[in-house]
Each structure stands twice: as C-alpha cells, then as structure tokens.
C-alpha cells in the first residue's frame with residue numbers, strides 16, 4: 114500500500130477532533146520502546162518490568178527501571194509532531210472540540226502544550242498505591258522522583274507504591290477509558306499518528322469512529338494493522354508528515 118499523497122488537511126475551526134498517538138510520535142524524540150528490540154526493553158524482558166507479576170517478584174528492579182525511564186523522558190524534547198498537535202488544540206479552542214488520547218507515557222504532549230490529554234496507558238510521572246483495597250490506589254499523584262534510597266511506600270496503608278502505568282494484562286483506568294470512548298463517539302475527524310494498531314482495546318477506537326462515519330485518518334511509518342478502518346492513509350515519519358498535514362493549522 115502506497116498511502117495517499119501528503120498535503121494539508123482542511124480542518125474546520127468548529128470540528129470535533131480526536132487525535133490518537135502512539136510510540137511513533139515519541140520515537141523521533143529518542144524514546145525507546147520494547148518493540149524496538151524484539152521483546153526486550155532496554156535489555157529487560159517485558160514480563161519482568163511491564164507486568165504486575167514482574168513487580169511483585171522484584172519491585173526494586175521495576176522501580177530502578179522506571180526511574181531510568183523517567184530520567185530518559187526528562188532528558189528529551191517534544192518534536193515537530195508534538196508541537197503541531199498542540200497547535201491543533203489551540204486552533205480548535207474557540208469553536209471546536211479537541212481530545213488527545215495517547216498511548217505514550219512520557220509526558221511529551223503536555224510539555225508541548227496540549228491540555229486535554231487522556232494518558233490511556235498511564236504516565237511515567239505518576240505513582241499510586243499497589244494495594245487494591247487502599248483508596249490511594251485510585252488516586253495517582255504527580256511524581257518525578259528518580260532516586261530512591263528505599264522502595265517507596267504508601268502513606269495511607271504502608272503498602273508498596275507502583276508506577277501509574279497500565280502494564281500488560283491490566284485493565285485500562287475506567288474513567289479515562291470512558292472519556293476516551295465518549296470523545297471517539299462524538300468526533301467528526303479521527304486522526305491516528307504513530308501507532309501500529311495492534312494494542313487492544315485502543316486499536317478498536319478507529320473502528321468505532323469509522324462505523325460512526327467520522328473522517329478517519331492515519332499517519333504512520335507503515336500501514337497499521339487496522340488500516341481498513343482509515344479513509345486516508347499517510348505514510349512517513351510523524352515529525353515530517355504531521356506538520357505537513359496540519360500546515361493550515363500551523364500557518365493560521
């Protein structure tokens with residue numbers, strides 16, 4: 114599949130827009146994901162650092178790992194794709210509506226200026242209690258700590274704290290998911306950037322938008338696995354393609 118010729122999208126100021134982003138947007142800022150290295154993530158097995166079983170087995174390792182991921186994310190900068198998406202939110206602010214659903218946990222969209230961001234897979238910069246019976250397990254708090262003398266413990270119950278990341282095998286946060294589904298259900302334009310369309314349930318959002326008649330658009334290095342859900346397909350690096358697609362917004 115060759116993809117469509119990249120040219121500026123015509124986006125009305127009063128449009129309801131949902132943007133869904135994935136690892137392809139972060140990659141150009143230098144954020145590695147486990148997919149880059151055949152099931153390993155920075156030399157660690159995904160089962161060891163990105164599942165609850167791995168955390169229970171070795172919480173020290175998991176906290177060391179996410180502390181390094183925090184340091185990595187704080188070292189890098191948003192790229193032109195992040196800034197173009199932030200400009201789109203600004204462009205729609207008066208008459209339209211805008212929701213960004215991101216599978217990325219690195220906080221780069223917020224740093225680029227986006228405000229209405231649903232971090233559907235959690236955030237590197239939030240921490241919560243791991244004890245499901247503790248109320249603090251429902252209320253993640255902001256946390257940029259990168260150096261620990263000891264394992265961080267919950268002030269309410271004394272249990273272990275954990276990164277607020279949706280690990281493999283875990284459910285999405287119910288409230289965040291409900292907000293995302295609502296925005297997808299209401300949108301006129303659904304734009305996916307830098308996601309391969311294989312991680313469920315988020316990969317199904319484009320199907321919902323498509324069936325409800327939205328203008329579904331994807332920009333990715335290669336055609337995503339769920340390419341049949343998109344009316345328009347643009348191939349290339351997010352940092353190059355997205356500013357071209359959003360040229361009218363950026364020149365506004």
Ligand SMILES: [Zn+2]
Pocket residue numbers: 242243244247248249250267268269270271272
């Ligand atoms: Zn607790």
